[in-house]
Amino acid sequence: MDVVVEQRTVTTVVRITGSVDGLTADALLSALQAQIEAGNTRLIADLSGVSYTSSAGLRALLATVKQARSAGGDFRLASVMPPVHKVLEMSGFTTILKLYPDVELAVASFPA
Amino acid sequence: MSASVPARKRVALVIGAGSVKCAAALGLWKVLRREGIDVDMLVGCSGGSIYAACMALGYDADETEAMTLALWNRDVTKRRDYRSMLGAFLPKLFRFRGHVGMVHDAPLNAALRTGFGERRFADVVRPLYVVATELATGHQATLSDGSIVDAVRASIAIPYIWAPWEVDGRLMLDGCLSDPLPVDVAIKEGADVILAMGFESPYPRRIRSATSYAFHVNSIYTNNLFRANYSFHNLAHHAEILPIVPEFGEPVNLFDTHKFAHVIACGARAAEEQLPYLRQLLALPAPSDAGAAGVR
Numbered sequence: 553m554d555v556v557v558e559q560r561t562v563t564t565v566v567r568i569t570g571s572v573d574g575l576t577a578d579a580l581l582s583a584l585q586a587q588i589e590a591g592n593t594r595l596i597a598d599l600s601g602v603s604y605t606s607s608a609g610l611r612a613l614l615a616t617v618k619q620a621r622s623a624g625g626d627f628r629l630a631s632v633m634p635p636v637h638k639v640l641e642m643s644g645f646t647t648i649l650k651l652y653p654d655v656e657l658a659v660a661s662f663p664a
Numbered sequence: 665m666s667a668s669v670p671a672r673k674r675v676a677l678v679i680g681a682g683s684v685k686c687a688a689a690l691g692l693w694k695v696l697r698r699e700g701i702d703v704d705m706l707v708g709c710s711g712g713s714i715y716a717a718c719m720a721l722g723y724d725a726d727e728t729e730a731m732t733l734a735l736w737n738r739d740v741t742k743r744r745d746y747r748s749m750l751g752a753f754l755p756k757l758f759r760f761r762g763h764v765g766m767v768h769d770a771p772l773n774a775a776l777r778t779g780f781g782e783r784r785f786a787d788v789v790r791p792l793y794v795v796a797t798e799l800a801t802g803h804q805a806t807l808s809d810g811s812i813v814d815a816v817r818a819s820i821a822i823p824y825i826w827a828p829w830e831v832d833g834r835l836m837l838d839g840c841l842s843d844p845l846p847v848d849v850a851i852k853e854g855a856d857v858i859l860a861m862g863f864e865s866p867y868p869r870r871i872r873s874a875t876s877y878a879f880h881v882n883s884i885y886t887n888n889l890f891r892a893n894y895s896f897h898n899l900a901h902h903a904e905i906l907p908i909v910p911e912f913g914e915p916v917n918l919f920d921t922h923k924f925a926h927v928i929a930c931g932a933r934a935a936e937e938q939l940p941y942l943r944q945l946l947a948l949p950a951p952s953d954a955g956a957a958g959v960r
Contacts, residue, residue, distance in 0.1 A: 571941065606907070608904055642864075645895070
């Protein structure tokens with residue numbers, strides 16, 4: 553799994569590539585938490601390069617959204633691939649997370 | 665000083681409610697057998713309990729397919745239970761029994777006995793847990809001893825279609841009413857890696873009868889319960905739950921047994937998609953290192 557961080561004006565886009573699972577969840581969580589701890593609490597995960605997630609991956613996403621919201625920001629998902637979307641939907645995550653069809657819409661969803 | 669050896673991960677296969685769709689578990693099972701991956705326990709709910717029981721008893725995939733084709737067909741629903749229906753609509757005259765089933769269960773019970781005979785949980789080669797729902801309390805019931813026929817019959821007691829079934833003095837209904845994909849049972853029994861094959865109930869395009877309306881409403885309840893439970897189990901588990909959700913590409917309804925081959929193939933495909941990660945999780949050698957795998 554690869555994580556590339558791109559700083560925008562008021563948001564931080566984290567482009568994730570690979571699987572978000574038990575083998576990669578800890579590294580992903582560390583990378584996302586580092587952004588929040590650095591004050592980048594308006595986080596967007598670009599999931600266009602993620603085709604698989606498991607329960608460990610879901611737990612990392614949930615921990616991040618809770619931490620971002622506690623810090624006054626939010627963690628939003630963009631370009632979610634169908635297999636990942638299905639798992640998010642099955643596990644109730646689509647009811648608590650904001651999802652956008654692409655990164656630009658997710659960026660625009662945060663007030664300037 | 666000896667290096668500590670990581671404990672072997674305990675693998676569970678959980679097969680959720682889904683009527684004919686549960687045959688997809690056979691596709692998954694074939695892939696696991698081909699790869700030499702065994703499971704430490706099987707958990708089944710409703711239609712999934714039939715397949716979990718077959719696998720736990722050591723039936724092979726072809727045997728299980730033949731058995732379920734004989735079991736799961738329209739013959740088991742042909743005979744109406746007029747006594748039960750009269751009791752429901754004229755309770756004083758025909759003495760209402762406290763529950764109702766529109767379909768007489770004698771053909772179903774006979775088919776289950778043909779498939780499982782007198783086998784008991786004590787006869788399984790892999791631990792088996794069958795999930796039903798207690799009528800009196802609504803609680804999930806995990807059945808793990810006694811007669812396999814009784815447990816499966818209880819687990820598939822679809823509300824209004826078949827009467828509940830008594831197990832150990834308690835009337836039981838379909839497990840999908842409390843736990844449509846019983847991942848929690850696998851967690852409780854100590855599984856690390858949980859292969860969770862689950863299905864949501866399809867909604868009919870049009871509601872043409874009271875029965876179809878009842879099915880539709882029932883599907884709303886159980887689909888929402890499926891998601892709520894799955895969400896909690898995902899967060900509660902200490903290790904991995906691998907969702908194995910076959911895409912059928914077309915509706916598969918309650919008695920579409922003519923779609924068995926397609927359903928099994930979809931199950932195998934969904935399993936193949938999980939295989940690389942499963943191999944990593946279980947620290948199994950990559951296929952090229954393992955030599956030629958025998959395909960049954």
